[in-house]
Amino acid sequence: MKTMNKPTARKEGNEETHMKAIVYHTYGSPDVLKLEEVAKPAPQDDEVLIKVHAASVNAADWHLLRGDPFLVRLVVGGILKPKVKILGAAVAGRVEAVGRNVTQFQPGDEVFGDLSGCGWGGFAEYVCARENALVVKPANVTFEEAATIPVAAVTALQGLRDKGQIQQGQKVLINGASGGVGMFAVQIAKAFGAEVTAVCSTRNVKIVHSLGADHVIDYTQEDFTKNGQQYDLILAANGYHSIWAYKHALRSKGRYVLTGGSMAQMYQAMILGPLVSMIGSKKMGNLLAKPNQKDLVFVKELLEEGKVKPVIERRYPLSEVPEAIRYVEEGHARGKVVITVK
Numbered sequence: 560m561k562t563m564n565k566p567t568a569r570k571e572g573n574e575e576t577h578m579k580a581i582v583y584h585t586y587g588s589p590d591v592l593k594l595e596e597v598a599k600p601a602p603q604d605d606e607v608l609i610k611v612h613a614a615s616v617n618a619a620d621w622h623l624l625r626g627d628p629f630l631v632r633l634v635v636g637g638i639l640k641p642k643v644k645i646l647g648a649a650v651a652g653r654v655e656a657v658g659r660n661v662t663q664f665q666p667g668d669e670v671f672g673d674l675s676g677c678g679w680g681g682f683a684e685y686v687c688a689r690e691n692a693l694v695v696k697p698a699n700v701t702f703e704e705a706a707t708i709p710v711a712a713v714t715a716l717q718g719l720r721d722k723g724q725i726q727q728g729q730k731v732l733i734n735g736a737s738g739g740v741g742m743f744a745v746q747i748a749k750a751f752g753a754e755v756t757a758v759c760s761t762r763n764v765k766i767v768h769s770l771g772a773d774h775v776i777d778y779t780q781e782d783f784t785k786n787g788q789q790y791d792l793i794l795a796a797n798g799y800h801s802i803w804a805y806k807h808a809l810r811s812k813g814r815y816v817l818t819g820g821s822m823a824q825m826y827q828a829m830i831l832g833p834l835v836s837m838i839g840s841k842k843m844g845n846l847l848a849k850p851n852q853k854d855l856v857f858v859k860e861l862l863e864e865g866k867v868k869p870v871i872e873r874r875y876p877l878s879e880v881p882e883a884i885r886y887v888e889e890g891h892a893r894g895k896v897v898i899t900v901k
């Protein structure tokens with residue numbers, strides 16, 4: 560049976576049996592998140608117990624915190640109140656114990672992974688995860704850097720490679736290039752041999768260039784949908800343009816993949832995208848990233864080869880998860896925001 564990383568009744572305890580975690584019992588703003596002492600989880604037969612060293616914040620955390628859009632309540636569970644009580648999907652840490660059917664890991668291994676498919680729970684001192692949600696951490700990155708990868712980099716990879724069918728030499732544009740997904744997308748597109756145009760605001764032009772973007776468009780100065788340039792692939796990670804503006808910026812047979820942006824843009828990609836794709840040569844639509852061990856290994860190898868380098872803008876201690884989520888929710892993070900768990 561799957562462990563939901565669910566806290567049991569709050570009570571004082573020692574380090575052997577209890578741990579600190581950021582818990583919420585009702586949907587709401589970051590104010591509903593509280594640091595509590597809860598029972599330490601124990602691994603099921605197919606699970607690994609991880610001592611969490613770092614976790615990164617993703618947009619999914621604040622969507623689940625607020626239960627908004629409503630669809631997340633149906634998908635993750637908890638129509639009226641949250642079923643998952645401890646947020647945090649992207650984690651890195653050390654294996655503390657393993658269930659008896661676990662074959663890939665042993666105590667002491669340094670791992671990272673995406674727990675969104677197996678109960679969440681990363682904003683805590685310990686968490687249990689199915690072994691296939693995890694991968695051994697590369698030696699050349701820190702726990703904090705490793706924690707940035709699981710959701711954001713895998714989303715960028717699946718958007719570019721699977722939905723976008725990226726090819727070497729293609730002209731690729733990343734909108735929202737300075738955020739968590741966007742910074743990985745720029746580097747992964749370069750690793751695939753594309754000519755990359757990154758779109759961000761003035762204050763991020765330099766850092767996005769330093770990640771390898773061939774061209775950078777400052778969205779405060781220029782509208783890429785109106786400058787006459789066209790692209791083989793556009794990955795929309797953030798910022799709003801209508802689906803028609805994106806279509807205009809696509810070459811014939813080009814592809815548009817939305818991973819994030821405004822709600823209006825999301826509905827356009829989900830509803831109009833498939834219709835547009837039926838009538839012309841351009842393919843348009845959205846991506847719903849899926850946790851996947853093979854893709855984590857793929858990104859891990861890019862990290863080991865030095866082709867992808869995580870960018871961490873801010874670090875917060877576990878007790879300040881509410882502040883970290885508040886910051887990410889504002890929509891102007893530069894790269895990733897990480898929770899350091901001591």
Ligand SMILES: NC(=O)c1ccc[n+]([C@@H]2O[C@H](COP(=O)([O-])OP(=O)(O)OC[C@H]3O[C@@H](n4cnc5c(N)ncnc54)[C@H](OP(=O)(O)O)[C@@H]3O)[C@@H](O)[C@H]2O)c1
Nearest residue numbers: 618735737738739740760797798819820846847848891892
């Ligand atoms: N589909 C999936 O499965 C999936 C998975 C993960 C994430 N997502 C979604 O993907 C989106 C991006 O996630 P993220 O983690 O990258 O978000 P993020 O880190 O919060 O993105 C922040 C970045 O977006 C930039 N930005 C804001 N407005 C912009 C605009 N008008 N044009 C261009 N850039 C703009 C900001 O730059 P400035 O400060 O310079 O404006 C900032 O650097 C979110 O909507 C998230 O929900 C989807």
